[in-house]
Amino acid sequence: MPELPEVETMRRGLAKLVGSRIMGVSRPRSPLRPITIHPGLPALRRAVRARRIVQVGRLGKRVVVWLNSSRAIVIEPRMTGRLLLSTPPDRKHVRLVFRLGGRRKQQLTFWDSRGLGVVHLLRPEEFAENFGPHRLGPDALLITQKMLQIRLRASRRAIKVALMDQRVLAGIGNLYASEILHRAKIHPELPCNRLGPSQWRRLHQAIRRVLREAIRAQGSTLSDGAYGTSDGRAGRFQTAHRVYQRHGHRCPSCQRGTIRRIVQAQRSTFFCPRCQPLGNR
DNA sequence: ATTAATGTTCAGAA
DNA sequence: TTTCTGAACATTAA
Helix, strand or coil: CCCHHHHHHHHHHHHHHCCCEEEEEECCCCCCCCCEEECCHHHHHHHHCCEEEEEEEEECCEEEEEECCCCEEEEECCCCEEEECCCCCCCCCEEEEEEECCCCCCEEEEEECCCCCEEEEECHHHHHHHHCCCCCCCECCCCCHHHHHHHHCCCCCEHHHHHCCCCCCECCCHHHHHHHHHHHCCCCCCEHHHCCHHHHHHHHHHHHHHHHHHHHCCCCCCCCCCCCCCCCCCCCHHHHCCCCCCCCCECCCCCCCECEEEEECCEEEEECCCCCCCCCC
């Protein structure tokens, strides 16, 4: 699940490539189904050859590599995709290799165990069309409390589900949604239109705090091995998780409640029933 | 050995 | 319009 902190960690790892030339891209043969490339590998090959990387950005949970041809390569890691400048964990799940210029023979590897990741090659107008404001809300680290409130206050959806909607705000997924709501002391099933002013304030603060702390720790690395830095090291935020996958444990905040697991929108939600009351406060 | 669970995104249905 | 459901996929735990 790379979410905002994990993708931001990837972006920072790739920032040193600004100015580098891409010499070529290849898809190593593998028994696994190839990942999706829009509009296809041949087009990607032609587009990257001898182009320079002028900027590496992030768009919610996606990494954007801008070329000096003003084309963008958008990489969606989805569940298990990783961008690595170091040796990948295995060869089998290497999906794409970008050969970089310079005497160091550097390679940028897209490694993805489940293969749900997607790569797009886009002209500027296509970029705006596919990833503009109508498809993606403001970045979770940039959105103001007022913007968040305006976008959600009329909705009857559960707040946890709404937080994961990338059209509302971009970057929050299942793990951080639970952690943020626990920090904000808000029940995950509380409908958006039932939040009071103090809850909106706590929610906005919790989004900023949790995401910033997680970025500082270089994201969360879970037992399934995915995620970490571009040089292959693990993130450290998983040790700071207060509720995620901690059902049955004592709540670290109140020391008295027991973390529960429920299912919302077919995904696990973790929360402390004692710290996170359903009522309005 | 089979089965469930994992979680992001999108298409299509309610 | 808004909200919900299922499928894509590989791996691991039960």
